[in-house]
Amino acid sequence: HVRRLTLLRSAGERMVCSPEENAELFAATIGGMGLTGLILDVELRLMKVPSPHVQRHTIRFENLDQYFTLVDRAGEEHEYVAAWVDQLATGRRTGRGVLWAADHADGACEFPDIPKRLKLSVPFSPPVNLLNSVTLRAWNEYRFRKQSPGETVSTVKWTTYFHPLDGINGWNRLYGRRGLCQHQSVYPAANAPETTARLLETARRMGHASVQTRLQRFGDVAASGLLSFPRPGFSLTLDFADHGETTIKLLDALDRIVVEAGGAISPCGDFRMSPEAFDASFPSWRRLEALRDPAMASNFWRRTALALRAG
Structure with a gap:
């Protein structure tokens, strides 16, 4: 563009x-x-779009196998496709989550173009991380179960679909005073199911719970830039509360998995990527x-x- x-x-x-x-x-x-x-x-x-708002198709999937079955069709039929994954789910439920496919709504959409002021706010950072494995298991269960099986269609504001976290002012404070670390990677489609499962399992095994786990497929258009991060394949984003050295060890382990798979780690906001990675x-x-x-x-x-x- x-x-x-x-x-x-x-x-x-x-x-x-x-x-x-x-x-x-x-x-x-x-x-x-x-x-x-x-x-x-x-x-x-x-x-050019007829409306900034979107018609959203919400599809619940029970595991990673279902996701990879759904995503190709969704990408062919819709302009935008992204998914939330329950990183803490195990066994037959590993990688369960919700896929959101969307297209811009038509010009008759009744939502105002200017979003209303923020209503929710986190006024201060708690002394401990509130988004731990215990609280997140309960939250993930609720988030998964509130979506009905099958596919539902609704029209939502562009802020809701494209910038959901902006609805909570100071949301990052929920991670505690040390803040958060994000790991975003991209890897080839040929080994994406195995690589995704390894990344999710490694984070669980090393005692970390990802708050916002996002999985999406990048398009096949070649990147224009020498150091462009997007490339054909799948991208997984994991957000962790910063626990110091243990978190750094986890991020290094995730790097190794991605590199072995022939992928890349996003340099955006990085503070610890090794020269080799x-x-x-x-x-x-x-x-x-x-x-x-x-x-x-x-x-x-x-x-x-x-x-x-x-x-």
């Missing part, structure tokens, strides 16, 4: 970049984490390094790419 952009380099040069003009620098800038210069303006191509996830980083603005760097880039280059 990015058609062109204007880049200001530290030497004072302004460069127009697009797939046709300065194409290599354009590819390095898309998903390049701000390392190629300062973006002054961007031309976007957006999809980064190299396996983004083998094109050397091309970006060659185009990086010499005045631009980050703690992430120093810890990963520059450490690899020095080694």
Whole structure:
């Protein structure tokens, strides 16, 4: 959707970049984490929609096998598809959850375009994590059971579908004073069922409960950027309360599973990815390094790419 952009380099040069003009620098800038210069303006191509709100199809699935049976058809029939997975479920219920497929509603949708003010708020961080295995098992059971078997269709506000957590101001405080750690990965479709099951089981075995577990299939369109995270396959996002060193060990273990499966770990907001995991996830980083603005760097880039280059 990015058609062109204007880049200001530290030497004072302004460069127009697009797939046709300065194409290599354009590819390095898309998903390049701000390392190629300062973006002054961007031309976007957006999809015209009859309404910002959506018609949502809600489908409950009993395990991962059912999810992988459903998701391909849902992706062919609907514009948006995402799923919540109960990471704590085991046995025949492993990977149970709810799939939401959606399309934009027609222009006659009666919802106002401007959402109302936030109603719920978490005013402070509790001294302990309220989202632990005990509370989450009960919450996951309720969340799963409140969805009727089969498929239900409803029209919902765009804020409800695209930004559900924004309905609770300060929701992150529920994780406790240490906050949360998120692990997002993408891996090939060929081994997605096995990889997904391993990731969920590893988190359980290492004593962590994921609050928001999201599973979705990425499209087959090739990414435009050298360091773009999306690629064909499945993406799993896990959110954990930060328990310090034990959480770091878990995240490293999840990294190893994803790399072994031929996947990648998202660099967005990362504070601990190893240089080796980064190299396996983004083998094109050397091309970006060659185009990086010499005045631009980050703690992430120093810890990963520059450490690899020095080694």
